[in-house]
Every structure is written in structure tokens, then in C-alpha cells.
Amino acid sequence: MHAPAHRTASLAPYGATALRWALGALFLVHGLTKLLVFTPAGTAAYFQSLGLPGALGYATIALELTLAAALLLGLFARWVGLIGVPLLLGTIDTVHGANGFSFANAGGGWEYPAFWALALLVLFCIGDGKWTLASR
Template sequence: MSISLASPRSAAYGAALLRISLGALFLVHGLTKLLVFTPAGTVAYFHALGLPGALAYLTIALELGLGLSLLLGLYARWIGLLGVPLLLGTIVSVHGANGFGFSNPGGGWEYPALWAVLLIVQALLGEGAWALKPAR
């Protein structure tokens, strides 16, 4: 049985691959803040940026929640959109002043901008294959 690259079925697999990849990235970032930097270290970093410490906890929770939702396909089409303001916030507060290239010192805004666009693409495509609870 062959699947055409232009078939709706292959599009569903492509959307699932995007969703799972985005979810894994959010989980890695959230777990890094939780287990490597620790919540206290993340709060200190946010304070150094002039941001409230409570925002560090919200960021960790969002990254972990978004990661799980996307990875499992739990209303991922809409919940994933919650990541867009988070990523735009990182551009404004952290990466924007560092230029475009993410290889710039401090990381430019290239990576979070692409990530935000991919979340919008995910919302337009839907969850794809293997989603536990697709949004309607």
C-alpha cells in the first residue's frame, strides 16, 4: 500500500510530526528550566532581565503544559496557540536586542520567531494523526 505525498493522509502525518516536534521542544525547554537551571535559578535570571519572578514560574508551567498537550495531541490546535505570546515575549524581553541570528551572543530572535510561526501553522493544519483529543 503506497501513500501519495499529496494525499490527505500524508498531510495528517506531516501535521503530527510538526505537533510532536513542537511538543518535544517545549518539554525540553520547560524541563531545562525546572531541573537544570532550577526554578530559583530561572527566577534569578528573569529578575536580571528586569522581569517579575512570578513570570518564571508561569513560563515553566506553560512550557511543560504546552509540551505535553502538543506531544499527546490534547486540544493541541488551540492550546498550542498559547505559546505564540510566550515566544513573542521572549523576542521582546530577551532576544530582540541581540539581532536576528540565533548564533549571535545571547541568541537572536530568529529561533523564537520561527517557533511562533510554526505554532500558527500547527493551528491551521490541525493536530494530524495520533492525536488523543483533536480540537474541532
């Protein structure tokens, strides 16, 4: 037995909100880990060890925390969230891709950042959901 279409449709904005908040929480945790645990200097050094500019580590911290705020608060979240897609795909190219598919593999495989990027694209398609400060 299926729920009537009007009931399912009326829940969609709440599902979009849950997705937006979950994605924002992930960016918040990752940004704060780089800021408070690894420290900005440590993050920059890690990026350099990968052959990337150290300044990209600082930019990544700022970007992850900005994405977290936009997603959690609903500040043009579906559009701002798109900025996270190349960030996550870049982690596959530079860090996780060579480690295989499973994120349980040593060094973390590419399944987690790929799914995260896909979830950001889904949010873009379905919209910001409820309780936003600014939406389009």
C-alpha cells in the same frame, strides 16, 4: 513529475503529527532545562535580572511543560499551542530581539523564537494530525 493529489493529501495528517511532536519536544526540553538545570529559583532570578517578575519564571516553567504535554499527547493541541505564540514573541521582546536576527549571535537572536511561533501558527492552521487524545 508530481504525486497525485490524493496521495499528498493522505500524508498531510502525518506531517501535522510530526510538526506537533517536534513542537512538543521543544517545549519539553525548554521546560525541563528551566526546571532541572537552571532550577525554578534560578529561572526566577534570571527573569528578575531582565526586569520581569520572578514569579513569571515559575509560570513559564509550568506553561512550557503544559504545552509540551498538550502537543505531545494531542490534547486540543492546535488551540493550546496558540498560547505558546505570545510566550515566544515575548522572548523576542525581552531577551532575543536586541541580539539581532541570527540565533548564533551572542545571547541568541530572534530567528529561533520567531520561527517557533510561526510553526505553532502553522499547526493551528493545518490541525492536530493523527494520534490525538482530544482534538477540535
